[in-house]
Structure formats: C-alpha cells, structure tokens
Amino acid sequence: MDLLSGQPHWFYKNGAMHAYPALTENLTAEIVIMGGGITGALLAWHLTQAGFPVVVLEKRHIGMGSTSGSTALLQYEIDTMLTDLIDLVGEKNAVRSYLLCVEAIHKAREIVDSLQVKTGFSLAKSVYYASKKDDLPLLEKEYEARSKIGINVEWWDQAELRSHFPGIHKSGAILSHDAAQVDAYALAHALLQECMQKGARVYDTVEITDIRHETAGATLVLDNGNIVKTKKLIVAAGYESQKLISHNFVRLHSSYAIVSKPMPEKKELWYENALLWESARPYLYLRTTEDNRVLIGGKDEMFQSAIKRDKLLNRKARELEKNARSMFPDLPFVTDYTWCGTFAETEDGLPFIGGVKEHPNTWFALGFGGNGILFSIIAAGIITDLIAGKKNNDAAIFSFERLGKS
Known part of the structure; x- marks a missing residue:
C-alpha cells in the first residue's frame, strides 16, 4: 500500500538515522513483531524491558511507513468525544479509555526520559x-x-x-x-536502538509474503525465500494489517x-x-x-x-x-x-488490540485514529501482559469482539 507521498518533515529533518540489516537466512524466534514503525518499536521496547527476546521485521526502512508522516500530537482526546463514546461503548469503558490515554501521555514522558537521545518530546x-x-x-x-x-x-x-x-x-x-508532542520517527529509532543493545534483532527491507498459522506458532515466508518460525506473532503493520483479517474493521x-x-x-x-x-x-x-x-x-x-x-x-x-x-x-x-x-x-474511534480466532498465536496492535501513538503505548502494555500470562483488565475494551466480530 502506498501510505505516503510528498516530503514528510521528520525524515527530512532527521535523515536516515540508523542502518538495519536485511534478513538473509532462516530464523527461529520466540516473538516476531511485524512492523518497524512507532507501534512496533513501542511493542519491542515494552517486551524487551519485560525480558522477552524479540525480532522486528519491517518491509520498508525503519520508520518510513506512516510513522514518518505522523504529526505526533499526543492528546488523550479520542476522535470520538467522551459524550459520544459513552453512547457507543458504555460509560465504564468510555471513561476508562479516556483515562488510559491520559496515563499514556505520562508513560510516554517516562519512556523518553529513560532514553539516551532526544526525540523532540x-x-x-x-x-x-x-x-x-x-x-x-x-x-x-x-x-x-x-x-x-x-x-x-x-x-x-x-x-x-x-x-x-x-x-x-x-x-x-x-x-x-x-x-504532549514528539518526533515519532526519531522516537521509533531510539526505542529500537535501545532494544538492540539488550539483545533484540531488528531487520528492515524484508517483507513477509505469507503467514502460516500453526498449533505451536507461525511460519513466516519472506520475499527473499527465507523462513522465520516463531512461537508468537505480533502484527503492528498499521493500516496494512486489514488485509490479514477477514472482517473489515477500519x-x-x-x-x-x-x-x-x-x-x-x-x-x-x-x-x-x-x-x-x-x-x-x-x-x-x-x-x-x-x-x-x-x-x-x-x-x-x-x-x-x-x-x-x-x-x-x-x-x-x-x-x-x-x-x-x-x-x-x-x-x-x-x-x-x-x-x-x-x-x-474505526467505528467507535478506539483501537483494536488482541487476537482473532482465525489467527492463533497472533496478536494485533492497531492504534488507529488521531492519537495512534498513545493507543500504541496502551497496546504495548496490554500485549506484554497477555504474552507474560498476566490478566489485563483493559484488554476487553479494545478487543475485536467488542463490535460483535472476531
């Protein structure tokens, strides 16, 4: 999908910040994150902080999808006003969604304060x-x-x-x-660089052309013919993820x-x-x-x-x-x-976070809407909990089942 055109400011400001290798061999991994934009980077950072080994695969150069075009206003306000969201999803879930976004702003500050480089935050x-x-x-x-x-x-x-x-x-x-506000492109690179220092593997210009879901995980077929076997797959490919799900959610x-x-x-x-x-x-x-x-x-x-x-x-x-x-x-x-x-x-302005029945051992982090970066912070916390086997009380708010589809 052709996501961007023109001159996205953040890339022109920062340039090609870091080089990442292509994947030229078969690989076995515990967790693979499909997508190397800001959502994938936040997921990788949370999972790495929790002690999980991760592999990130990005088909473009890192951060050069929607992330380089993000205007990166970090607002707790969901595109659906609170009063309207209450009518759509009920008062409890609507209120919690707004408060989670407020919390995510301050979590973003904690994350960037922990990094060694400036990210325009x-x-x-x-x-x-x-x-x-x-x-x-x-x-x-x-x-x-x-x-x-x-x-x-x-x-x-x-x-x-x-x-x-x-x-x-x-x-x-x-x-x-x-x-708050941030340079999402710089932040994605900073997060992934720290992850790599802690053992994460990040590859770009490598595209997943086929996903074979299996009982114990998934097999990913790459455009260069190599195979990646993983126990857990996380899809953080943004708007392009829709083609992986049979229902139209966006x-x-x-x-x-x-x-x-x-x-x-x-x-x-x-x-x-x-x-x-x-x-x-x-x-x-x-x-x-x-x-x-x-x-x-x-x-x-x-x-x-x-x-x-x-x-x-x-x-x-x-x-x-x-x-x-x-x-x-x-x-x-x-x-x-x-x-x-x-x-x-989305129909209610909320992201989709979690799994779908048709794809076992797979989690989606789809932080759509005007505050997708904050949704991605929320998604990273929820999915890290789920992979760690912890109960997350907020997961149901953003599940695919909430609209009667799964």
Missing part, C-alpha cells in the same frame, strides 16, 4: 475550540463530562479564547492541561499536512505553544516543533486512492497555509515541507 496544553457556534453546547457538555471524571480541563468562553488567540474568532474552547481516508520554515527566534509562537484542534469533522490541527516551526494538518478526504490523494496535495497545501495565516497573521508562515498519507479510523 515536550509536554503541552491542548485547546479544542468550537468550529462554529452550533458546536458550543456540545463542547460545554463535553467539558462537563471530562471534568466530572477528573481530567484537568478549563472552560474558555469567547472572551477568554480571544485573549489568548486573537486570530481565532470562535465562541468557546476546552483547555486541557494533559497533552475506514481508510486521506490526510494532508504542511510544516513552515523555522520562525524568527522567539520563545513562544502562541499561547504556551499549545496544541490546537477544532470540533469540525474532518478537523484542522496545529502544533509547533522543537526547531520553531508551525505544523498544520487536516483537510481530510474520505477516500483511500493514492492517485486521487496525491493529485490534491498542492491544492490542500495552499489551503492549509491559508488557514495558518488566517489564524496567526503575525507569523511569517512560509511552507517548507508538504506531505499526504493514508490514515484510518
């Missing part, structure tokens, strides 16, 4: 504003629901919002104190992003460099980067055709730059990099 605030006046009652209700379960939020009326963001002429917003769509040239030196480009996003669907979102750029994304289209997606890139980039200039007219926004990619969403 910083804690931040998040501002979720009403795109139009009709959305205001929904946001007020959402604010009350979040506040009720202990999430650290404030309500901003129009005057308060304008005082902090004069260029955003909207009627109200929720300010969240729990959010809707694929196309999204666009641009990043500016570095702004003149100033400590803050706007109020505390908060993450910004809106209530409209599809939504616009903005963040800053550690080298003083503005990143804006959105303008999603509800199709998955890479040809159609790529034809719109120049037009979408112009529209995004116009949005950025309108919101922050005092910033000299000049587009530096533009890219687009295929992304996915």
